[in-house]
Amino acid sequence: MWESLGLDLEAHDQLLQVIPPAFGEVYMQQKNRPAEMEYFDFVISEIHGLRIQELQEHKARGGKVVGAFCIFVPEEIVRAAGGICVGLCSGAEIGTAQAEKVLPRNICPLIKSFMGFKLGHVCPYFESCDMVVGETTCDGKKKAFEILNDYMPVHMMETPQMKREKDKALWRSEVRDFVTEMEQFTGNNVTYGSLKRAIQDVNGKRKVLARLAELRKNIPAPISGKDSLLIEQIAMYDDVDRFTGQTAKLCDELEERVRTGAGVHEPGALRIIVSGTPMAVPNWKVPHIIESSGAVVVAEELCTGLRYFENTVAEDGHDLEQQVDALAKRYLDIDCACFTPNAKRTDKLVQLAEEYKADGIIHCSLAFCDPYLVEANRVEKVLKEHNIPLLRIETDYGQEDSGQLKTRIEAFFEMLAAKKA
């Protein structure tokens, strides 16, 4: 199967040699894991197996697979046109040498990773995609998609840079155009009925993730941050209905844990919110350091986290145009640092710290990511005003800085513990 996808089998082997050991070390040695994590562990163990098979079967039936690197791409529309939307991960340092042939060396590791994956034919998800939908959320991706378009079809959606009425109108028009694009690309009409179903399905996924998030507000937290992040990562590419059902089962188990007061960590463990740039599979570095230093991550204010599921699409649209309105509204509500100003994000962090009873926030940005790295200054300012402790981290996909990060994170925790005492 992998060969027929045009994968570079040797490079792909290298990737598969990285993920399972990392997963074993980071995940399988956790204590008190919920039993229902078994499904998600299985998904990872089959990361380039079963799901790829499903995508191939879908393609064999004439279906299209559409890839995205950003949560602004409306999955509902792909789905309503009979396609499958997969979030491509780009969380590993593979194909760097190839990527650097076409990209500057000093660029965000996620961008370098996606170009390396593509040029190196390493990722079976990427190779399964008939099209990638790009967006203009950041300079690096915006311009890198021009290069990617040399290798495969790319449709661009223009995310605006502000959120005023005229920006909403521009974005609404982009979402509407995307409906037409998907219709043409798949050969299927997007109807009121198919879009309604797709909105409900994806809302279902978002709601179960919100339910999971809600459960994590409890003390003790019934699930680790690492496990939660894994679920949020898998949400991007798994079959929607199956994912929703499995996550609901997990939530049932966690509710039982909450009822009995069972948790995953020592009593009194520090509660941390991580905020910043997305953490794509297998980038579990910072949550792993945090949780192996005795704290628990209680929320991810990330694209692989709250930003992905905190808002749902209104389901009361009476026709396709109203559905498009609702989709445009929901997506533009995402508090990405690409917007200026983006005060709703900093305000939300204050609110999250209270709701999740967090002891501190770790702002974690990928290297060279100007939107988040510069916005960290705003985050710092607002959190200071509210007396919420903050640690700022800039990192990449390498492990070279792990020791230094651990030292800084532990020092931060000592400060938090002293404050708490």
Added chain:
Amino acid sequence: MWESLGLDLEAHDQLLQVIPPAFGEVYMQQKNRPAEMEYFDFVISEIHGLRIQELQEHKARGGKVVGAFCIFVPEEIVRAAGGICVGLCSGAEIGTAQAEKVLPRNICPLIKSFMGFKLGHVCPYFESCDMVVGETTCDGKKKAFEILNDYMPVHMMETPQMKREKDKALWRSEVRDFVTEMEQFTGNNVTYGSLKRAIQDVNGKRKVLARLAELRKNIPAPISGKDSLLIEQIAMYDDVDRFTGQTAKLCDELEERVRTGAGVHEPGALRIIVSGTPMAVPNWKVPHIIESSGAVVVAEELCTGLRYFENTVAEDGHDLEQQVDALAKRYLDIDCACFTPNAKRTDKLVQLAEEYKADGIIHCSLAFCDPYLVEANRVEKVLKEHNIPLLRIETDYGQEDSGQLKTRIEAFFEMLAAKKA
């Protein structure tokens, strides 16, 4: 005067200690300089003197001074409202330590410089500004303006990311809003008459710069690239009418040179186009290396160059709304790498190489500038197709890499000379 501006006199002294010696070394030792360069040398010798005095006198009369960091800010509108628009330079490594308190370390030197200038109270132009007009051309500036707004009023204009009809409409609306903003800020109405005059004045400046550019197409080139760049830099902040008059005088002299076949360089010198990110005063590093290696720069496909003056605003608008249409159209024609796609820029480079009889192009980008650094890949692709030699450079405001740059540039020239022979 400087004290009343709130300048940090010690830091300002440091800046003034850098510019004149650099200018003496880079500029005053050139051979065969046109006599009419005397005016521009005088402007530089008085860089923080006479012009600042003029701005202060304007302010004393109740006038406003508006700063900009980007050629997308429509100077005509500021002028029509009775204000003075100054392009702020940010071409020197000063205030870095202060800038790094609020910005990431790995960010474009121009952004770090403008923040350092402001936080350090170093630049009398900046300190003379009543407002800065920001734009969303790149992530770094877009987000840094949020921080700058803590220290002074900032009005943001949203430059779109594409150039389709809907983008034109958005940008047209931004230009229209800027008229209202300037009216409110200055207390003066922008009238058809005042805007017509402002458009004519600024067009006059652009036309004389285009005349200068046209003269540089001759072999031998009648003026050095360094002198031309200096003029293009001074265009950003000098009095418009005086600048236009003086540049016209210089062009008269250059026309005479062309008639007599006089040039600034040895016969057969290599002709180079520089392309990329803006070169702000006193960033003359790369042109200086090029021209002290025996070649001559014949055009700057830069914001401090052709992008600034190659298009004029249509003067046939019958009312204010038509004038706004014309302004919006002219500004959105700028081929900035912030747009996706931006094929007009690469096509233009091919055309420029032919028109200016260039032997090669040096693509010069500031470090960490994703739009230009990534687009360099497109430039490379298109120039290769047309067999136009290209050298790609990434640099900053430091002098540490001068030796290495000189070695690379000389090697490039050897290759060009061998090709020519």
